[in-house]
Amino acid sequence: xxxxxxxxxxxxxxxxxxxxxxxxxxxxxxxxxxxxxxxxxxxxxxxxxxxxxxxxxxxxxxxxxxxxxxx
Amino acid sequence: xxxxxxxxxxxxxxxxxxxxxxxxxxxxxxxxxxxxxxxxxxxxxxxxxxxxxxxxxxxxxxxxxxxxxxxxxxxxxxxxxxxxxxxxxxxxxxxxxxxxxxxxxxxxxxxxxxxxxxxxxxxxxxxxxxxxxxxxxxxxxxxxxxxxxxxxxxxxxxxxxxxxxxxxxxxxxxxxxxxxxxxxxxxxxxxxxxxxxxxxxxxxxxxxxxxxxxxxxxxxxxxxxxxxxxxxxxxxxxxxxxxxxxxxxxxxxxxxxxxxxxxxxxxxxxxxxxxxxxxxxxxxxxxxxxxxxxxxxxxxxxxxxxxxxxxxxx
Numbered sequence: 429x430x431x432x433x434x435x436x437x438x439x440x441x442x443x444x445x446x447x448x449x450x451x452x453x454x455x456x457x458x459x460x461x462x463x464x465x466x467x468x469x470x471x472x473x474x475x476x477x478x479x480x481x482x483x484x485x486x487x488x489x490x491x492x493x494x495x496x497x498x499x
Numbered sequence: 500x501x502x503x504x505x506x507x508x509x510x511x512x513x514x515x516x517x518x519x520x521x522x523x524x525x526x527x528x529x530x531x532x533x534x535x536x537x538x539x540x541x542x543x544x545x546x547x548x549x550x551x552x553x554x555x556x557x558x559x560x561x562x563x564x565x566x567x568x569x570x571x572x573x574x575x576x577x578x579x580x581x582x583x584x585x586x587x588x589x590x591x592x593x594x595x596x597x598x599x600x601x602x603x604x605x606x607x608x609x610x611x612x613x614x615x616x617x618x619x620x621x622x623x624x625x626x627x628x629x630x631x632x633x634x635x636x637x638x639x640x641x642x643x644x645x646x647x648x649x650x651x652x653x654x655x656x657x658x659x660x661x662x663x664x665x666x667x668x669x670x671x672x673x674x675x676x677x678x679x680x681x682x683x684x685x686x687x688x689x690x691x692x693x694x695x696x697x698x699x700x701x702x703x704x705x706x707x708x709x710x711x712x713x714x715x716x717x718x719x720x721x722x723x724x725x726x727x728x729x730x731x732x733x734x735x736x737x738x739x740x741x742x743x744x745x746x747x748x749x750x751x752x753x754x755x756x757x758x759x760x761x762x763x764x765x766x767x768x769x770x771x772x773x774x775x776x777x778x779x780x781x782x783x784x785x786x787x788x789x790x791x792x793x794x795x796x797x798x799x800x801x802x803x804x805x806x807x808x809x810x811x812x813x
Contacts, residue, residue: 436650436651436654442768442772442773444768444772445595445596446596447768448764448765448768450765450768450769469662469666469762469765470658470661470662470666471658471659471662471765472765473761473764473765473768481737482760482761485761485764486733486761486764486765487733487737487760487761487764488733488734488760488763488764488767489734491599491603491734492734
């Protein structure tokens with residue numbers, strides 16, 4: 429849902445070009461192996477490049493990938 | 500905490516005056532600084548009056564006109580020097596991608612890579628003592644900026660700072676995590692225990708953050724600094740964590756760096772997109788100061804890294 433009630437766009441989910449998916453609020457994310465991970469911070473970054481060593485979370489690895497391999 | 504050791508004639512005169520009642524700073528303007536160390540420790544001590552202060556300095560002196568006059572004079576020179584170091588830069592569009600690219604294209608020496616593979620235990624302990632000056636008040640200089648921002652970047656900065664300060668849980672406050680790591684590593688965790696040991700590059704790193712944070716005029720530089728700091732943290736933090744594991748450092752110290760792998764992967768996106776992005780959308784004239792702050796962060800980190808790597812190699 430996008431809240432625009434008071435003049436500002438404040439999305440729950442932000443797709444970062446070439447980077448992770450930002451999600452606001454508390455969520456449980458199931459990784460590719462079926463393991464559930466609870467968010468622990470106000471905003472969390474979910475890996476989209478598939479190369480993070482901290483799955484399912486982003487660890488910045490997308491930045492060292494060639495541009496064509498970034499999400 | 501007491502005032503640090505003076506590093507030259509100016510800091511000696513300043514510290515003598517701060518210890519005296521009622522802080523007679525009348526003749527300080529005539530004292531010539533001995534060197535950069537002398538200037539930077541004097542500036543650091545005056546900034547510290549705005550944070551925790553010193554047991555041997557009257558709290559009233561935080562706002563003593565004579566001291567503030569000296570601080571302003573040193574700050575002017577420091578800011579001019581920082582600006583003179585920056586090559587002319589114009590960011591392309593879109594802003595967020597251009598700022599990420601500006602930071603990524605900056606190539607400097609890496610302490611993290613050295614810690615990961617080569618550093619010995621003594622070298623890492625030295626690094627932790629130096630880093631303690633900032634990490635024990637992590638995020639505090641940026642907190643000054645909050646009331647100086649328009650609505651969107653203000654809300655965005657608080658979203659990030661809330662995480663830095665533990666989301667309301669003192670056990671997760673980043674500065675506290677670092678304190679636990681220091682204690683577990685056999686180091687002192689009281690603030691500034693190691694201030695007399697740090698090189699001038701560490702004083703400059705800390706003073707630049709306070710300069711940017713304490714001046715409303717420099718709010719964009721503070722947020723640009725934040726963006727560069729967060730954007731160069733995730734992958735280096737993993738390398739440092741791996742180096743700490745290799746050297747059998749305690750889990751508390753490793754946990755601090757591991758926390759920054761994931762936290763700063765979030766924070767770099769927030770700092771660049773929702774904080775700096777929202778700021779320059781609201782106040783487009785501030786874009787050059789965002790870049791100035793980002794450059795200053797990268798440049799001062801390079802200078803510190805070069806000094807340490809040179810020293811360890813010799």
